[in-house]
Amino acid sequence: MSKIEVNNLKFSYNNKDEAIQDLSLTIEAGAWVCIVGHNGSGKSTLAKLLIGLLKADSGEIIIDGIKLSKETLHDVRKRVGIVFQNPDNQFVGVTVKHDIAFGLENQCVPQKEMIELVNEYANKVGMSEYLDKEPHQLSGGQKQRVAIAGALAMNQDIMIFDEATSMLDPEGVKDITEFIIKLNKTYHKTIITITHDLEFARLSDQLIVLNKGKVVLSGKPDDVFKHRDILSDTELDIPFGMRIYDQVLSDPKLNEEKALKDEIWAYSLTK
Amino acid sequence: MGIQFNQVSYFYRGVKNESYEALNQITLAIKDFEFVAICGQTGSGKTTLVQHMNALLMPTKGTVQIYDYQIPLKKKGELVGPIRKKVGLVFQFPEYQLFEETILKDIMFGPKNFGLSDEDAEKKARYAAKLVGLDDDMLQKSPFRISGGQMRRVAIAGILAMEPDMLVLDEPTRGLDPKGSNEMMALFNELHEKYNKTIVLITHDMDIVAKYAKRILVMDKGKIKFDGTRETLFLTDEFAHLHLAKPNAYRMMEHLSKSLKIPFKQVFTEKELLDYLKEVYHA
Numbered sequence: 001m002s003k004i005e006v007n008n009l010k011f012s013y014n015n016k017d018e019a020i021q022d023l024s025l026t027i028e029a030g031a032w033v034c035i036v037g038h039n040g041s042g043k044s045t046l047a048k049l050l051i052g053l054l055k056a057d058s059g060e061i062i063i064d065g066i067k068l069s070k071e072t073l074h075d076v077r078k079r080v081g082i083v084f085q086n087p088d089n090q091f092v093g094v095t096v097k098h099d100i101a102f103g104l105e106n107q108c109v110p111q112k113e114m115i116e117l118v119n120e121y122a123n124k125v126g127m128s129e130y131l132d133k134e135p136h137q138l139s140g141g142q143k144q145r146v147a148i149a150g151a152l153a154m155n156q157d158i159m160i161f162d163e164a165t166s167m168l169d170p171e172g173v174k175d176i177t178e179f180i181i182k183l184n185k186t187y188h189k190t191i192i193t194i195t196h197d198l199e200f201a202r203l204s205d206q207l208i209v210l211n212k213g214k215v216v217l218s219g220k221p222d223d224v225f226k227h228r229d230i231l232s233d234t235e236l237d238i239p240f241g242m243r244i245y246d247q248v249l250s251d252p253k254l255n256e257e258k259a260l261k262d263e264i265w266a267y268s269l270t271k
Numbered sequence: 272m273g274i275q276f277n278q279v280s281y282f283y284r285g286v287k288n289e290s291y292e293a294l295n296q297i298t299l300a301i302k303d304f305e306f307v308a309i310c311g312q313t314g315s316g317k318t319t320l321v322q323h324m325n326a327l328l329m330p331t332k333g334t335v336q337i338y339d340y341q342i343p344l345k346k347k348g349e350l351v352g353p354i355r356k357k358v359g360l361v362f363q364f365p366e367y368q369l370f371e372e373t374i375l376k377d378i379m380f381g382p383k384n385f386g387l388s389d390e391d392a393e394k395k396a397r398y399a400a401k402l403v404g405l406d407d408d409m410l411q412k413s414p415f416r417i418s419g420g421q422m423r424r425v426a427i428a429g430i431l432a433m434e435p436d437m438l439v440l441d442e443p444t445r446g447l448d449p450k451g452s453n454e455m456m457a458l459f460n461e462l463h464e465k466y467n468k469t470i471v472l473i474t475h476d477m478d479i480v481a482k483y484a485k486r487i488l489v490m491d492k493g494k495i496k497f498d499g500t501r502e503t504l505f506l507t508d509e510f511a512h513l514h515l516a517k518p519n520a521y522r523m524m525e526h527l528s529k530s531l532k533i534p535f536k537q538v539f540t541e542k543e544l545l546d547y548l549k550e551v552y553h554a
Contacts, residue, residue: 038448038450039418039419039420039448039450039451040418085446139313166445166446167364167445167446169313169445169475170313170475171312171313172313196448196449235448235450236449237448237449237450240519240520240523240541241523243541244523244541244544244545247541247545248545248548251545251549253549253552253553254548254549254552257552259531260527260531260548260552263526263527263530263531264523264527267523267526267527
């Protein structure tokens with residue numbers, strides 16, 4: 001059984017333009033899937049549909065064998081966590097420890113157990129020394145770590161990162177990126193990252209490319225990158241090395257230089 | 272004219288009288304019509320430096336000469352308002368500061384604050400909207416019902432409506448997708464080339480720095496560690512200590528010159544790299 005199954009999903013914000021058009025996909029347990037698309041491609045809409053923040057017009061979403069509906073929403077939310085783009089918009093606690101405890105409080109976890117859980121997960125995300133800090137004393141990357149700790153504490157085993165690094169500085173990006181990979185490899189979480197950064201998306205197990213609310217490509221990153229003609233239609237930024245490679249191919253003289261082509265291709269795969 | 276920092280130090284005061292030195296004796300001149308990029312790690316003092324450029328922060332020690340005004344102000348009762356008309360400062364994620372019902376009203380807010388009539392403020396707002404590429408038919412829309420990239424344009428138009436000579440931008444492309452980011456940089460380049468605005472911008476993106484900036488400042492621990500052009504930046508001995516990446520094209524050139532023995536040449540953009548490869552192989 002797949003972890004997440006989406007069948008013929010349709011959604012529109014205003015009954016006019018469909019933000020999601022007949023979209024189907026499957027995500028296996030323990031996989032790291034990257035959903036890419038430019039602004040307005042429907043990727044954040046899809047994320048909101050997956051955790052039931054939006055309700056689909058038609059089609060179905062099945063998570064862990066449970067079909068998402070009004071009745072099962074609570075069950076599904078226990079399994080799926082989400083970290084949004086803006087670190088400031090999702091920090092609800094007064095301090096780090098209050099923020100991590102927020103979800104647990106909602107689930108009426110006894111206080112003693114809650115304190116233990118908060119400490120444990122703060123430790124896991126490397127924020128133990130910051131438990132009493134207020135949000136304005138933290139960097140963007142630290143706030144995102146706190147958001148991740150909150151989701152971990154709820155024991156959600158599917159985590160969605162909706163452009164969770166796009167507002168961070170380069171150190172924050174590196175920090176959270178490494179942490180996302182650790183969540184997948186060490187804690188075996190099923191991870192969905194939503195991004196427009198193809199360079200980052202290359203590291204994932206499966207790449208799903210959205211354009212105008214539809215899946216236009218899906219597969220292992222290396223296979224997806226073979227379809228650069230389709231990729232460039234999506235207004236995504238093809239990784240630098242591949243861009244240069246394609247332009248070398250399109251120049252008749254340079255195209256004859258096998259050593260140059262091989263070297264650029266090899267370079268584009270490493271970076 | 273422009274801005275002159277003289278031995279400027281700035282201390283942030285924390286709780287319990289701790290203080291943190293964010294700027295350490297900065298002396299720096301930025302002249303009219305420059306295009307300056309400021310780089311450096313988080314916490315190196317970039318934002319603190321630019322917030323001195325329109326008197327949002329006052330130096331703890333030293334002085335800043337901003338056009339005709341010296342900061343700290345000498346005369347009692349002198350206002351910083353006129354400085355803000357000369358130098359427009361655009362914060363990080365400026366779209367979060369939008370608040371009005373319509374895009375037009377939001378852009379008019381600044382000029383109206385400086386005492387212009389509705390009619391004059393609207394004229395300036397419409398002109399600024401045109402500068403940033405917002406169509407007339409958008410102006411009556413809510414600024415909250417447009418894309419993130421468009422919202423940022425509205426926020427920048429709000430600053431341009433005050434007709435500053437100098438535009439200072441704190442990470443203006445962060446959070447935008449590649450297309451939005453390129454369009455934003457093209458806009459600043461146009462404001463610089465066509466409308467003679469002085470541009471000072473903070474960015475972490477070395478591809479942007481190498482493509483647009485005529486002068487690069489690198490900050491580290493409250494000091495300016497490098498001040499020069501892209502042609503010298505990557506060759507200085509201290510480069511390794513500046514914690515900066517090299518532009519993509521530059522790095523690939525280094526790799527190709529090593530592996531294929533192509534004579535090394537400094538290239539900064541995709542186009543420069545390809546032109547050079549053609550030059551080498553077409554010969």
